[in-house]
Amino acid sequence: xxxxxxxxxxxxxxxxxxxxxxxxxxxxxxxxxxxxxxxxxxxxxxxxxxxxxxxxxxxxxxxxxxxxxxxxxxxxxxxxxxxxxxxxxxxxxxxxxxxxxxxxxxxxxxxxxxxxxxxxxxxxxxxxxxxxxxxxxxxxxxxxxxxxxxxxxxxxxxxxxxxxxxxxxxxxxxxxxxxxxxxxxxxxxxxxxxxxxxxxxxxxxxxxxxxxxxxxxxxxxxxxxxxxxxxxxxxxxxxxxxxxxxxxxxxxxxxxxxxxxxxxxxxxxxxxxxxxxxxxxxxxxxxxxxxxxxxxxxxxxxxxxxxxxxxxxxxxxxxxxxxxxxxxxxxxxxxxxxxxxxxxxxxxxxxxxxxxxxxxxxxxxxxxxxxxxxxxxxxxxxxxxxxxxxxxxxxxxxxxx
Amino acid sequence: xxxxxxxxxxxxxxxxxxxxxxxxxxxxxxxxxxxxxxxxxxxxxxxxxxxxxxxxxxxxxxxxxxxxxxxxxxxxxxxxxxxxxxxxxxxxxxxxxxxxxxxxxxxxxxxxxxxxxxxxxxxxxxxxxxxxxxxxxxxxxxxxxxxxxxxxxxxxxxxxxxxxxxxxxxxxxxxxxxxxxxxxxxxxxxxxxxxxxxxxxxxxxxxxxxxxxxxxxxxxxxxxxxxxxxxxxxxx
Numbered sequence: 001x002x003x004x005x006x007x008x009x010x011x012x013x014x015x016x017x018x019x020x021x022x023x024x025x026x027x028x029x030x031x032x033x034x035x036x037x038x039x040x041x042x043x044x045x046x047x048x049x050x051x052x053x054x055x056x057x058x059x060x061x062x063x064x065x066x067x068x069x070x071x072x073x074x075x076x077x078x079x080x081x082x083x084x085x086x087x088x089x090x091x092x093x094x095x096x097x098x099x100x101x102x103x104x105x106x107x108x109x110x111x112x113x114x115x116x117x118x119x120x121x122x123x124x125x126x127x128x129x130x131x132x133x134x135x136x137x138x139x140x141x142x143x144x145x146x147x148x149x150x151x152x153x154x155x156x157x158x159x160x161x162x163x164x165x166x167x168x169x170x171x172x173x174x175x176x177x178x179x180x181x182x183x184x185x186x187x188x189x190x191x192x193x194x195x196x197x198x199x200x201x202x203x204x205x206x207x208x209x210x211x212x213x214x215x216x217x218x219x220x221x222x223x224x225x226x227x228x229x230x231x232x233x234x235x236x237x238x239x240x241x242x243x244x245x246x247x248x249x250x251x252x253x254x255x256x257x258x259x260x261x262x263x264x265x266x267x268x269x270x271x272x273x274x275x276x277x278x279x280x281x282x283x284x285x286x287x288x289x290x291x292x293x294x295x296x297x298x299x300x301x302x303x304x305x306x307x308x309x310x311x312x313x314x315x316x317x318x319x320x321x322x323x324x325x326x327x328x329x330x331x332x333x334x335x336x337x338x339x340x341x342x343x344x345x346x347x348x349x350x351x352x353x354x355x356x357x358x359x360x361x362x363x364x365x366x367x368x369x370x371x372x373x374x375x376x377x378x379x380x381x382x383x384x385x386x387x388x389x390x391x392x393x394x395x396x397x398x399x400x401x
Numbered sequence: 402x403x404x405x406x407x408x409x410x411x412x413x414x415x416x417x418x419x420x421x422x423x424x425x426x427x428x429x430x431x432x433x434x435x436x437x438x439x440x441x442x443x444x445x446x447x448x449x450x451x452x453x454x455x456x457x458x459x460x461x462x463x464x465x466x467x468x469x470x471x472x473x474x475x476x477x478x479x480x481x482x483x484x485x486x487x488x489x490x491x492x493x494x495x496x497x498x499x500x501x502x503x504x505x506x507x508x509x510x511x512x513x514x515x516x517x518x519x520x521x522x523x524x525x526x527x528x529x530x531x532x533x534x535x536x537x538x539x540x541x542x543x544x545x546x547x548x549x550x551x552x553x554x555x556x557x558x559x560x561x562x563x564x565x566x567x568x569x570x571x572x573x574x575x576x577x578x579x580x581x582x583x584x585x586x587x588x589x590x591x592x593x594x595x596x597x598x599x600x601x602x603x604x605x606x607x608x609x610x611x612x613x614x615x616x617x618x619x620x621x622x623x624x625x626x627x628x629x630x631x632x633x634x635x636x637x
Contacts, residue, residue: 002513011501316482
């Protein structure tokens, strides 16, 4: 009979229940979408932020002592010791190798071009390109081992022109515009610059772009105060400092330094974005709870006579509570299930249109969303349930219900 | 044999202490089992309050209320609800049927909250009140008289000892009034105690005992013979 009452309540009050369900679905869909984005886009957002440049710099340990101002390394780029290019494959052996998006060894030198000294920066051009997706290049990036170069836009070298770099012929394949020092430089393959500079197989520093976890208090803790378990946890967390340390251990004679302003900005942006997603999730859940509360309150007010009658014929408070809570739970679970499906679709659309990513559906979120929906239904129906339980059956006899 | 209903020095006041309204004052009433009692009196005389106390829907401010030999004065809310489901059947002037349940389901509702719903029993109860062919109709698809008969079937389904009927014919035409009073007479003949609130002296004449309430006190109580069903006065 209980099921029959429930069923009839939904069947005969289709319109009211549908409106309430729609409100729940909307709220749960937004909550589900935000949670899916939060879960899926943790790494993707971090990777997206990697477009703002390198966050780790590897330089020779024998180089001059770090000179930093406000977290920025101010050491001159062209001076000091060099690192060995042959050691670079060791980077592929570190634990966090898959978090490294790009690693570009750099060697710079100077040449005289059209009577003036020009900086020539040699690098793995593909890695450099990945490190700086925001650079504007007219023409084409040169191939790795070719004699092609990029000329800064201020140099006035047209695309296709042939230039001489310390006696080595080169072809300008593209004009680079960054708004920075590169606008007055030549960017060439690393091997070409190594030949010009007379230091084959060497590089001065390496720029690394790695997907990292925002630094928290644990990341900043002194290793001396950590237990073995904490040390393991620290090593197994992709903090920028952890990856830097592993890089440093993999490359003999190197020092890996976190570029603080970049890493910190990423951390702040990621933390704020995640916090924002949480807030939207909570607000959406609260909206669902309010929708259920509103629907149930209206239902209780409308059905005061029915509640009074049920009590008059022997319904205990618990039976009334069970009836109305079941209605709320069904609304919540039904709305939660549909809201989850809609939310997954919404998350996919947001990820694709806003971030240009496709994301995988997360079936594991479904039970979580259903539990959340049930909790929201419970919270939203507490006040209406209290109202239902307070209904005095005597009003039914008086005909005032 | 204990009285079906026994009220001793019952008083009921409503409202805050400084502005209390006495709905009932020093009411003593004993109703023997099998009595058909008509409660009469002007509006505000305390009829509803008295019915609420007898129906275990409310508790007195002072005095004692015993139903079927059980003193319910100090019963908890939960105990009162259980006792009500066991002993009392309600018939309301405004029927109070659940709009989204069929006639059959409305009767089964009382069974459900009493013990277990039994569809065949509920169907038989509706057949008893002449609605065997209207079981699957919603209240809105029934006439006022039919709705009141569903209400009677619901009141009788758990075999209560006491039937409380609040203006059972107040919203009915004469033909339906006759049918409803006939059903109440059947219940009375079956040995049930009936307490019926009515403003209609002709309807009250069917009761075996009539009580007149005024200003929360029993003003007049007399015992009479019920008129035979079928001779309910046509002109009032």
